[in-house]
Each structure stands twice: as C-alpha cells, then as structure tokens.
Amino acid sequence: MAGHAVSGDRVVVVGGGPAGLSAAIELRIRGVRHVTVVEREQQAGGVPRYTAHFGYGWRDLRRLTTGPRYAAALVEHALHHGVELRTGSTVTGFGFPSADATTVELATESGPEELRAAAVVLATGVRERPRSARLVPGDRPAGVYTTGSLQQLVVLHHQRVGTRAVVVGAEHVSFSAVLTLAHAGCSVAAMVTPLPQHQTYRALALATAGRRRVPVRTEVDVAEIVGHRRVEAVVLTDGTRIDCDTVVFTGGWVPEYELARRAGLAMTPGAKGPMVDAALHTGQRGLFAIGNLVHPAETADVCALDGRDVARSVLDWLTLHQWPDAIEPIEVEAPVAWATYHSRGITLRVDEFVHGRLRLTHGGEVQWISTPQTWVPNRSITIRSGEMRTTSRPFADHRLRLDVLR
Amino acid sequence: MIDEPFDVVVVGGGVVGCAVARLLSRRELQIALLEAKADVGAGTSKANTAILHTGFDAVPGSAEARLVARGYELLHAYAPSAGISVEATGAVLVAWDDEQAANLPTIAAKAAANGYTAARLLDATEVRELEPHLGAGVTGGMLVPGEHLIDPWATSLAFAEEAVANGCVVLANRHVTECEVGAELTVLRTGDGEEVRTRFVVNAAGLYGDELHRRFGFDGFTVRPRRGELIVFDKLARPLLGRTILPVPTALTKGVLVAPTVFGNVMLGPTADDIDDRTATGSTRAGIDALLQKGRRILPALLDEEVTAVYAGLRAATEHSDYQLTASAAARYVCLGGIRSTGLTASMALAEEALMLLEQSGLVAPPTPDDRLVGVHRTPLGEAGERPYQRGGRIVCHCERVTGDEIAAACSGALPAHDIDGLRRRTRAVAGRCQGFHCIGEVCALAAATDGRTMAEWLGTP
Ligand SMILES: Cc1cc2nc3c(=O)[nH]c(=O)nc-3n(C[C@H](O)[C@H](O)[C@H](O)COP(=O)(O)OP(=O)(O)OC[C@H]3O[C@@H](n4cnc5c(N)ncnc54)[C@H](O)[C@@H]3O)c2cc1C
Ligand SMILES: Cc1cc2nc3c(=O)[nH]c(=O)nc-3n(C[C@H](O)[C@H](O)[C@H](O)COP(=O)(O)OP(=O)(O)OC[C@H]3O[C@@H](n4cnc5c(N)ncnc54)[C@H](O)[C@@H]3O)c2cc1C
Numbered sequence: 001m002a003g004h005a006v007s008g009d010r011v012v013v014v015g016g017g018p019a020g021l022s023a024a025i026e027l028r029i030r031g032v033r034h035v036t037v038v039e040r041e042q043q044a045g046g047v048p049r050y051t052a053h054f055g056y057g058w059r060d061l062r063r064l065t066t067g068p069r070y071a072a073a074l075v076e077h078a079l080h081h082g083v084e085l086r087t088g089s090t091v092t093g094f095g096f097p098s099a100d101a102t103t104v105e106l107a108t109e110s111g112p113e114e115l116r117a118a119a120v121v122l123a124t125g126v127r128e129r130p131r132s133a134r135l136v137p138g139d140r141p142a143g144v145y146t147t148g149s150l151q152q153l154v155v156l157h158h159q160r161v162g163t164r165a166v167v168v169g170a171e172h173v174s175f176s177a178v179l180t181l182a183h184a185g186c187s188v189a190a191m192v193t194p195l196p197q198h199q200t201y202r203a204l205a206l207a208t209a210g211r212r213r214v215p216v217r218t219e220v221d222v223a224e225i226v227g228h229r230r231v232e233a234v235v236l237t238d239g240t241r242i243d244c245d246t247v248v249f250t251g252g253w254v255p256e257y258e259l260a261r262r263a264g265l266a267m268t269p270g271a272k273g274p275m276v277d278a279a280l281h282t283g284q285r286g287l288f289a290i291g292n293l294v295h296p297a298e299t300a301d302v303c304a305l306d307g308r309d310v311a312r313s314v315l316d317w318l319t320l321h322q323w324p325d326a327i328e329p330i331e332v333e334a335p336v337a338w339a340t341y342h343s344r345g346i347t348l349r350v351d352e353f354v355h356g357r358l359r360l361t362h363g364g365e366v367q368w369i370s371t372p373q374t375w376v377p378n379r380s381i382t383i384r385s386g387e388m389r390t391t392s393r394p395f396a397d398h399r400l401r402l403d404v405l406r
Numbered sequence: 407m408i409d410e411p412f413d414v415v416v417v418g419g420g421v422v423g424c425a426v427a428r429l430l431s432r433r434e435l436q437i438a439l440l441e442a443k444a445d446v447g448a449g450t451s452k453a454n455t456a457i458l459h460t461g462f463d464a465v466p467g468s469a470e471a472r473l474v475a476r477g478y479e480l481l482h483a484y485a486p487s488a489g490i491s492v493e494a495t496g497a498v499l500v501a502w503d504d505e506q507a508a509n510l511p512t513i514a515a516k517a518a519a520n521g522y523t524a525a526r527l528l529d530a531t532e533v534r535e536l537e538p539h540l541g542a543g544v545t546g547g548m549l550v551p552g553e554h555l556i557d558p559w560a561t562s563l564a565f566a567e568e569a570v571a572n573g574c575v576v577l578a579n580r581h582v583t584e585c586e587v588g589a590e591l592t593v594l595r596t597g598d599g600e601e602v603r604t605r606f607v608v609n610a611a612g613l614y615g616d617e618l619h620r621r622f623g624f625d626g627f628t629v630r631p632r633r634g635e636l637i638v639f640d641k642l643a644r645p646l647l648g649r650t651i652l653p654v655p656t657a658l659t660k661g662v663l664v665a666p667t668v669f670g671n672v673m674l675g676p677t678a679d680d681i682d683d684r685t686a687t688g689s690t691r692a693g694i695d696a697l698l699q700k701g702r703r704i705l706p707a708l709l710d711e712e713v714t715a716v717y718a719g720l721r722a723a724t725e726h727s728d729y730q731l732t733a734s735a736a737a738r739y740v741c742l743g744g745i746r747s748t749g750l751t752a753s754m755a756l757a758e759e760a761l762m763l764l765e766q767s768g769l770v771a772p773p774t775p776d777d778r779l780v781g782v783h784r785t786p787l788g789e790a791g792e793r794p795y796q797r798g799g800r801i802v803c804h805c806e807r808v809t810g811d812e813i814a815a816a817c818s819g820a821l822p823a824h825d826i827d828g829l830r831r832r833t834r835a836v837a838g839r840c841q842g843f844h845c846i847g848e849v850c851a852l853a854a855a856t857d858g859r860t861m862a863e864w865l866g867t868p
Contacts, residue, residue, distance in 0.1 A: 040804055050847075090801055107807070111798035130841035133713045135637075135698075139688035140717060142826070142866030145846075152847035159847075159861055162868060228685065230866055245868050254712060258839075261642055 009118035009318050010034035012104045014091045014259065017046020018300040019291025020123035021074040021083075022060065022307025023314075028081040030311055032318070035083050036115065038106060040090040044078070045071025046125055047148065048300050050155040053179055059301035060308070068155070070300065089113075094120065094263050094287075100321060102286045119286050119314045122260055122274065123307065126292035128173070129252030131225070138225035141232070147177040147250045154184045162246030166234050167191045169250035170198035170216050171378035173297075175208040177248045188214045189244050192236065194221045196353060199378040222247070251378060253296030260289065268329060270338030270349075271296060275327050278341045278385070279313040280306065285323045288314060295340050295347050298380050302342065309343040333403040337377075345385035348402060350375045356406040360388065363398035375404065411591050411603035412436045412575075413771075414764065416610055417582050417618060419446035421558070422745055423610030424565035425753035426760045431572035432779055433761075433771040438602065439566065439574055440594065442581035442614075445828045446821065447562025449612050451750065452831060453687065453719030455636065455676060456667055458482065458492060458554035459751045462517035462525055463655055468728045471520050474748045477755035481561070482554065484754060487781065488564040490557050491668040491788025497553035497650035498528070498536055500544055502703070506654040507546035513654070514548060525550050539646045541706050553650055555668045557787055558750055559831035563821065564782050565753070570820040571780040577602070582611075585621045587737050606738045606769050608760050613684045613722045615730075615743040622739050627730045629744070631684050631720040634676025635693035637701070640839050641789075643672040643711040651704060660747065662700040664708065669806075669834060670789035671714055674701045680723070689716045714839050721746045729756075733763035740764055785812065787834055802852060803845045805838025810852055817856035826864060829853060 011032050013020045016039030027035045043049060048056055051067030058064055061073065078085060088109055095103035095114075104115040128146040143162055145153075153159040165186050167177050170193035178188050191198070191214055198205050198216050209216060217236065225247060226233040233243045255273035265274040265282045273296060274282045274289040282289050290306035292298060317323065330339040330346065336358075339348035346360070354375050360368040360383060368388045375381060414430055416423045419441030427439040443449065458481060461474030485492045501507040510527055517525045526549045533547035534540060570576055584595035585607070594602045611618045616629045644666060653661035659678040667673055677693045694716060701708050723746050724730060730743035740763040742756050749756070765771060785794060795801050799809035816823050816832035823829040826836055826849075835849045836842045842849070854861045861867075 040801060042800075088800060090795075090804065090807070107795050107798075107801065109798055109800050112796060127840045127843045129712070130843060132715045132841055133839075135694050135713060135716060137689045137691050137694060137716075140827075146841075146843045148843040149846040153850075153861075153865070157847045157851055157861060159865070160867055161865070223691065224688075228687075230868060258642065 010036060010116065011119045011121065011314055012115055012117040013037045013121045013123060014104070015039065015046070015123035015125055015291070016044030016085065016087070017123060017125050017291060017303065018048060018070070018074060019125070019303035019307045020046070020121065021078045022304035023121050023123060023290060023310050024083040025077050025081050026308045026311035027314060028083055030315055032315070037078065037083055037085050038089050038091050038104070039085065039087045042088050044075050044085055044087055050151045051176065052151070052155045052183070053176065056300050060304035074304070091259060093259070096284070099285055118318055119288065121310055121314065122282070122287060122289040122293055123291040124256040124259060124293045126253050126255050126296045128250060129254050131247070131249050134249065134252060136222050136225055139228050141225065141227035141230050143227070143231035143246045144225065145246065145248045147173050147180070147248060150177060150248050151180050154180050160184050160186065162186050164189050164244045165246035165248055166242055166244045167248045167250060168222055169193060169252070170195070170200070171251045172200045172204065174250040175200050175204055177250050178208045178212070178214060181248070182212060186246060188212065189242050190214065191216045192220055192222060193218055195219070195377060199376050253292070255293045255296050257293065260293065263287065266327065268338055268340050270332070271340055273340065275329055276341055277324055277327050280310045280341070281313065281324055281327060283327045286317070295342050298342065298347065302344065305343040328399050331399050331401040333401070335404060336402045339402050344382055345388070346383040348381050348383070349377065350381065350404070351377050353377060354404050354406065356404040359403055359405055361401045367400070411605060412438045413604070414606040414608060414769065415440055415594060415602060415604035416608045417594070418610035418612055419562070419566065419576065419578070420449050420610060420612050421447060421451040421562045421565070421750050421753045422612070422742055422756050423608070424562045424569065425757040426608050426610055426742070427569040427574050428565040429757040429761055430771070431569040431574040432774055434774055435771055437569065437574040438604070439569065439576045440580045440582055440596070440602065441576070441578050444578050444824050446566045446576065446578070447559055447831065448827070450719050450722065451562050452559060453636070453717050454558055454750055455663065455665060455673060456556055456558040456750070457650060457665060458556040459748055460522050460550060460552040461520055461748070461751070462522040462550055463513065463660070464520055464748070465727060466516060466519040469731055470729050470748060470752070473729065473752040473755040473759060475521060476758070477752035480754035481556070481751065485556065487783065488568070489784030489786045490560040490564050491786040491791065493555040493666070493668050493788060493790050495553070495555055495649040495666060496549065496551040497652050498533060499548040499550060499652045499654060500533060500540065501546040501654050502543050504545055509654055510546055510548050522552065524552055536649070537647055537651060539705055539707055540651070541703050550652070555650070555666060556750065557668050560784055560787060561750060561753070563832065564784055567784070567821055568780070568782040571782060572774070576821065582618065585618070587622065587739070592738060606740070606764055606767070608764070609739070609741040609743065612745070613720055615722060615741065616724070619741050619743060622737055624732070624734070624741070626732070627724040627726055627743055629684070629722050629724055631681050631686070632723040632746070633679045633681050633686060633718050633720055635689045635697060635718040636673055636675030636716070637694065637697050637713055638667070638715040639672040639674065639708055640712045640714050641670045643708055644670050646705055646707055647672065662697065664701065664705050668788035668790065672708060674708065676719070684720065687718050687720060689718045693718070712839060715837070731759060731763070733767050735767040738767060740767065802848050803835040803838065805840050805844070806834040808833045808835040813849060813852050814856045817853045822857060823853070825866060826850070
C-alpha cells in the first residue's frame with residue numbers, strides 16, 4: 001500500500017494559503033504521516049484571511065462563503081486531519097544534500113532550524129505590483145495602497161484609509177477594492193484602465209461600481225501622483241486631473257518567487273512563476289509548485305484544487321522516485337501573454353481584447369481549438385485537460401503552442 | 407523647557423548638520439540641532455546613491471577634494487562601531503566608446519593628483535571578466551577598488567543619536583525663518599514664533615543654505631537644485647554585478663551609474679536636471695524613461711527584474727563648482743553651503759571643518775573627557791552581515807525580514823520614528839519588494855502599540 005510505503009517520509013509545504021493547506025490536507029488523507037505546513041504569518045489561511053466579501057470556496061468546498069470564513073475552514077480541516085501547522089516561521093532557503101532529500105531552512109521565533117523533507121511543495125502565493133514597480137512618477141505621499149494592503153488595513157485592523165480614492169485597474173480584484181473602500185467609508189472618484197473596457201463580469205461590475213456610480217475611465221493610465229505628504233490628486237495620461245487623497249493599485253500580479261528563483265528553478269516567461277509540468281513538478285527533483293505562485297492569479301478555489309492534485313504527484317514521487325527529465329514550457333504567440341499547467345488543465349492570459357479562435361497545437365497538429373469569441377485580458381482562460389485531443393503526456397519532440405486565429 | 411542659551415545651534419538636520427552636532431556634542435558645549443522636518447536625515451540626505459566616495463574624480467586642490475578624501479577615512483573608520491553598514495565592493499569605470507577609453511588615462515592621472523593611487527586601467531576583456539553581465543560595446547575601463555557602499559539613513563541617525571546621547575538637544579519641526587544677531591547672542595525664530603537663543607550658529611540647511619546665509623546678511627552663492635532620479639531594483643538583480651559600475655564622467659555630470667546597495671538591491675541613476683523648485687522631489691516620466699534606456703545599455707538583464715522603489719533627490723548645486731565654506735567671527739556664524747553631490751561621504755570632515763571655523767571665530771570648545779562620552783551602536787541593516795531575525799524573533803516585514811523587536815525599538819528611544827517613512831529608514835520595514843502589500847497592517851499596528859498613537863496617525867490618514 002502506498003500509504004504504508006511513504007508513511008515515514010515528511011512532506012513540507014511552504015505557504016499556508018488555500019493551495020498549501022489543501023495540498024497538506026490531501027496528503028494526510030492519502031496517508032502521508034508527517035505533513036508540515038510552514039507559514040510565515042502568525043495565522044495560516046493566506047490572502048482570503050482579509051478579503052471579507054463572498055466569492056470563496058465554490059469549486060473546492062462546494063459552497064459560497066467569505067474569505068475569512070473560507071480561510072478558517074481550511075485551517076480547521078488541516079488541524080482536523082493532523083497537518084502540522086508551523087505559523088510564524090519563514091522558509092529562507094533549501095539545501096539538496098542528496099537526490100532524494102531536501103533540507104528546508106527556517107527562520108523561527110526561537111532561531112534558525114532545518115527540516116529534512118522527502119518532498120517540498122511550494123505554495124508561496126502572489127502579490128500585486130506596487131506603485132513603484134509600475135514606475136508611476138510623482139512624489140511619494142502617504143495614501144497609496146494595493147488592494148492587499150488596503151484590505152488588511154480595513155478588514156484586519158478596522159482602519160479608514162481616506163475619503164476619496166482612485167482605483168487603478170478594472171479587473172475582478174479592482175472591483176473587490178471598490179467594495180472594500182465603500183465599506184471603509186471612502187468614495188471612489190474613478191476606476192482607471194488603459195484597456196478599452198473593464199475586464200470583469202458585467203454583473204460584478206454593476207453590483208460594485210455601477211451601483212455606486214463609479215465611472216470607469218478606459219484607455220487612460222495614471223501619468224502622475226500629485227502630493228508631497230498626502231495624495232492630492234492623480235493626473236491621467238489624457239491630462240485629466242482627479243482630486244483624491246487615496247490611490248489603490250490593483251492586480252498586476254507578481255508571484256512570490258524569491259524562494260523558487262533562489263532554488264534555481266526555471267520561470268515561465270510572462271507569468272514569472274516557476275515552470276511546472278501537468279503533474280506540477282518543477283525542474284528540481286523533489287520540489288513541486290502550486291497555487292498562484294505558478295499562475296498569477298486564479299481564484300482561491302482553483303488554487304485549492306491545485307493542492308489536491310499535487311498530493312497525487314507527491315505520492316507517486318515518494319513511492320516511485322521518478323522525476324521528469326525536463327520541464328517544457330508551453331510556447332505562446334502574442335496576444336497570448338503566458339500559459340502554464342494547473343490542476344484543471346492549461347491556464348493562460350491574453351494581453352489585449354482579441355476576437356478569434358484560441359488554438360493549441362503540437363508540432364503543427366491542432367490539439368484543441370475554441371469557437372470564435374472575444375478573449376478578455378486579465379481574466380483567467382482555461383483549457384480543460386479532458387477537452388484536449390492528446391491527453392498522454394509528456395508530449396514528445398515538440399512543445400505545445402498557443403495562439404489566436406483572428 | 408529649552409535650556410538656553412546654547413553655545414552653538416546647528417540649523418539643518420541632514421547628514422552634514424547631524425555630523426556637526428555629533429562632533430560638537432563631544433565638547434563641553436550646550437548644543438542644539440534645529441530641523442524643519444519632523445525627522446533628521448529626511449531631506450537630500452535620504453535620497454542619494456549611497457556611495458562612500460574615494461574622491462578620485464574630484465577637482466584636485468578643491469575643498470571638496472580635500473574633504474571627501476578626509477571624510478572617507480573618517481566615516482570608514484567610524485561606521486563599523488556605530489553599526490552603519492558599509493560594503494567594500496569597489497567600482498569599475500566603464501568606457502563605452504573610443505573617445506571615453508582615450509580619456510581614461512587622464513582620469514587616472516586626476517585620481518593620482520587627488521592622492522588616490524589604487525586605480526588601475528583595464529582593457530575591455532578585463533572589464534568583461536569582472537562584470538560579465540555588462541551590455542555590448544565596452545571599450546575599456548578603470549578599477550577603483552576603494553569605492554564603498556554605505557547605509558545613508560543609518561549615517562544621519564547614528565550621528566544624531568550620538569549627539570543626543572552626549573547632551574545635544576534635537577528640536578524637530580523647527581523651521582528657522584528669522585535671525586537676529588546681537589552683541590552676545592543670536593536669536594533664531596522658527597515658523598511658529600518660537601525663539602531659540604545661541605552664541606554661535608552653523609548653517610547646514612542644505613537646499614535652503616543660501617536663504618539662511620542671506621538672513622545673516624551674507625551673500626555669495628545661490629542654490630539651484632539639481633534633481634537626481636533613481637530606480638532601485640529587486641534584490642534578485644544583485645548577482646548581476648560585483649561592484650559599482652560608473653560611467654566616464656563628463657564636464658556636466660558624474661553620469662548614470664549602476665550600484666549595489668548595502669541592503670542587497672541594485673540602484674540605477676541618478677539623472678541630473680537643473681530645476682527651480684526646491685520642493686520638486688518627485689520622479690518624472692522623462693527621468694524614469696531616460697534611466698531605463700541607460701540601464702538597458704549598461705546591464706541589459708537588469709530591466710527584467712521588478713522595481714522596488716523610484717525616488718528623486720535634490721543636490722544643493724550652486725553657481726560655483728566647489729563647496730561654499732565661510733565663517734564670520736563678528737556674526738559668530740559658520741556656513742557649510744553648496745554641499746552638492748558628495749556630502750554623505752564628506753560629512754565627518756565637514757564637521758571637523760565647522761569646528762575649526764567656529765574656533766577661529768572665537769568659540770572655546772574644550773574636549774569632553776573620554777570617560778564621559780557615550781558611543782552609539784546601531785544594529786547594522788546590511789545584507790552582508792548578520793541580521794537580527796537570524797538569531798530568532800517574530801518577522802513582521804517579510805521582504806526585508808524585519809522583526810517586531812526592531813520595529814518597536816525604532817518607535818521608542820531618543821529619536822523615534824514618527825511615520826512609516828521614518829520607520830523605513832530606521833529598520834527597512836515596508837521598504838522591500840512588496841512595499842507593504844503583505845505587512846503594512848502589522849507593521850503599523852505594532853508601531854502604534856509601541857508609541858501609543860493611532861494607526862491612522864502613523865498612516866497619515868486624513
Ligand atoms: C487582494 C486580493 C484579492 C483577492 N480576491 C479574491 C476573491 O475575491 N476571490 C477569490 O477566489 N480569489 C481572490 N484572490 C485570489 C486568491 O484568493 C489568492 O491569490 C489565493 O489566496 C491564492 O492562494 P495561494 O495559496 O496560492 O496563495 P496565498 O493565499 O497568497 O498564500 C501564500 C502563503 O504563503 C506564505 N508564504 C509565502 N512565502 C513564505 C515563506 N517563505 N515561508 C513561509 N510562508 C510563506 C504567505 O504568508 C501566505 O500565507 C484575491 C487575491 C488578492 C491578492
Ligand atoms: C541623487 C543624489 C545622489 C547622491 N549621491 C551621493 C553619494 O553617492 N555619495 C555622497 O557622498 N553623496 C551623495 N549625494 C550628496 C549628498 O546626498 C548630499 O551632499 C548630502 O545629503 C547633503 O546633506 P546636507 O545635510 O547638507 O543637506 P540635507 O540633507 O538637505 O539637510 C538639510 C536639512 O536642513 C533642513 N533645513 C533647511 N532649511 C532649514 C531651516 N531654515 N530651518 C531648519 N531646518 C532647515 C532641511 O529640512 C534638511 O533636513 C547625492 C545627492 C543626490 C541628490
């Protein structure tokens with residue numbers, strides 16, 4: 001029985017968000033005796049801990065709940081299933097003493113520590129690109145946030161943040177920021193996107209920004225932030241000045257890839273997360289990667305399904321000790337920005353609104369093709385593995401290739 | 407409240423004023439440091455390229471050349487005990503065309519004239535061996551092994567903290583707007599009508615040094631700010647270079663360099679724009695774009711990395727090419743003006759200069775016996791040394807691995823932080839790649855719990 005063969009091995013999961021916790025729970029259910037989740041925050045749960053609105057748990061828990069309740073449920077399941085939760089501990093690096101073992105270096109409250117692991121699952125998540133990384137000129141006044149920092153202040157610390165905000169971005173998370181601002185008593189002067197339309201579902205846009213008469217300014221970007229000590233206004237690329245005391249930069253996902261990069265893993269161009277194969281192996285023996293670290297960004301439930309999926313691959317590795325020779329990227333042609341595997345198949349992004357047939361080929365042979373439709377940037381596009389013609393992997397000789405037939 | 411009159415008041419709490427206050431506090435004197443902002447080191451001294459210069463390229467014979475060389479020695483010796491991180495990376499001057507390469511021997515000769523003899527000329531192959539990630543087109547270079555990196559924030563803070571520990575009074579939020587020189591005492595008036603009496607005054611007001619100078623009835627230089635914009639890249643870019651990569655200087659500017667920082671980031675900049683507004687510390691589209699274009703040529707792979715910070719600093723440039731150091735015995739006044747682009751390095755030498763000028767102007771400043779002097783020992787923040795988290799503690803800012811104890815310490819003590827920016831300069835909290843995405847709430851809550859103010863005050867929420 002696989003469960004017995006692997007019972008002595010320890011699996012370390014780095015990151016206690018939806019992906020990491022779900023992986024740990026599934027590993028315990030499948031009989032791995034020692035499963036340790038290392039989480040650097042004082043509480044496990046990841047981003048949902050501070051996203052107070054509904055929209056969590058649909059695909060994995062089969063019920064719709066709020067972020068904090070979802071995070072709490074995952075933590076409870078993990079403890080119930082005997083997962084060891086090491087909160088307040090940061091993974092700082094890895095060592096690879098032999099082909100089948102990894103040492104995990106921790107910084108803990110009582111000092112440095114090393115764990116020996118037969119397998120490691122990286123699930124360090126994603127952040128939003130802050131104002132500086134977007135190279136927005138101007139002085140550096142207070143009042144500039146990302147959705148993440150905004151939601152922490154409002155949800156975890158019950159802060160107000162300002163009285164009048166501009167939200168930069170118009171994708172799902174941007175509308176989540178509008179809700180949070182409304183909750184904190186801050187009006188929204190405008191949402192701003194360089195794209196010709198917002199990129200969320202019409203219903204969500206109506207329920208959040210529409211209901212509050214928030215104008216969505218399209219085809220403009222923020223040209224400058226005005227204000228010395230506190231934000232006074234933003235100037236847009238069309239010259240408009242919008243007075244405000246708060247600016248929230250939303251989306252612009254960057255995986256938390258420091259550990260993955262320092263471990264020498266190859267990264268998916270465009271996505272900037274570690275490259276994985278369909279079974280979520282990385283290029284380093286014993287190291288798996290899941291969640292929004294790999295695909296920035298999917299909803300939390302998709303990340304949780306990654307976690308469940310990776311458990312099967314980890315078990316295979318613990319029993320068979322086989323690792324793929326090479327992890328091949330999925331090649332993409334503009335306007336496809338990047339593509340990577342995840343639990344449901346292949347996920348990809350386009351970087352402009354484009355109408356046409358999305359096509360997946362292998363050595364010139366079509367594996368999958370969509371009906372003609374409009375593909376929306378900043379929105380998750382998924383090709384389910386069941387829908388592809390060839391499901392036997394790895395594909396030999398050629399790389400998979402994605403493009404759009406306009 | 408204030409124990410007046412003072413023997414000496416230093417106006418301006420930048421790195422220069424702080425260095426002066428520190429040195430004077432080691433004498434049997436009543437000293438005060440007046441700073442317009444809420445914190446020391448929050449003007450030009452917070453926004454520079456953080457290089458401890460050898461002064462190899464200064465104008466031989468100038469006051470700047472002399473004081474940079476002397477300041478380099480002094481700060482290099484002082485930094486380790488004070489806990490100011492310094493890293494001895496060296497620098498390589500890179501020529502990108504034949505004309506620049508032909509100019510290198512002249513620069514080497516200038517270095518020698520400045521007493522710096524360790525520079526060595528390199529051919530293109532040697533440059534490439536040293537810095538394999540450089541872009542195409544290198545024609546030659548010069549190694550300057552003595553150039554160091556330094557923590558610029560800790561420098562001002564260490565000086566000011568040592569000054570306070572030895573009895574100096576730091577009066578923040580005091581913008582000196584009027585001066586009245588009397589027979590025995592000078593009265594300085596601040597923006598909100600407060601008066602401070604002192605026998606001697608040192609003008610270390612940086613960008614506003616000329617205005618203060620005129621209020622004392624003197625003239626001779628006018629500050630015209632020269633803005634320098636900088637881009638700081640993610641720590642994952644650090645392996646791309648071994649040392650500071652300098653351009654061949656032109657008559658106009660030192661040019662755009664790529665330098666590591668003691669914190670393990672990589673910095674690209676600065677630009678050089680003469681402007682009129684002394685408050686224009688914002689970055690600009692044109693500046694950022696120009697830097698990216700230069701960076702792409704110098705170190706192409708740098709541009710693939712995420713940017714951690716963008717900022718601008720204003721050099722106190724004047725119509726003169728040298729520092730403006732003057733003294734008046736009659737007005738019991740010393741001016742350290744026009745400290746343009748090397749003031750961090752020269753700070754401790756400028757302090758010596760100020761003391762000398764004060765003594766020449768009639769100040770009697772007997773040294774305090776050594777056993778009554780207090781030193782300062784900060785926790786170094788550089789990546790090359792050990793950081794507190796490595797010995798344990800609760801990490802609150804994850805990108806920079808700053809512990810809760812470090813944050814609490816920075817919010818208490820003699821010169822506590824009052825805002826997130828001040829906390830950033832003292833601990834690096836929120837200064838990393840996520841810029842607070844993960845930690846702003848926790849950092850702020852801890853700061854507020856330490857000093858008893860609200861989170862809203864810390865955040866500057868209206
Ligand atoms: C602002 C925001 C709003 C969102 N809103 C929604 C929404 O409404 N609905 C939805 O479905 N999805 C939403 N998402 C997306 C989704 O919730 C998250 O991205 C999801 O939590 C990703 O799960 P994860 O496990 O991959 O990463 P995360 O939840 O980010 O978890 C990663 C964990 O790893 C830890 N970690 C990182 N590095 C280390 C280390 N070195 N050592 C130890 N621990 C480490 C982190 O502390 C974190 O807890 C939102 C995301 C953001 C950022
Ligand atoms: C882009 C850039 C890069 C640089 N790189 C380097 C480098 O690599 N190495 C190096 O050695 N140097 C460098 N420098 C130069 C260095 O930063 C400056 O020379 C140094 O910081 C000047 O310090 P200061 O104390 O004279 O001025 P400041 O730091 O400006 O301090 C003056 C202080 O006086 C206060 N003040 C002004 N007027 C009044 C008043 N009336 N009343 C009360 N307070 C007042 C101000 O608020 C301010 O805090 C650089 C400068 C720039 C701009």
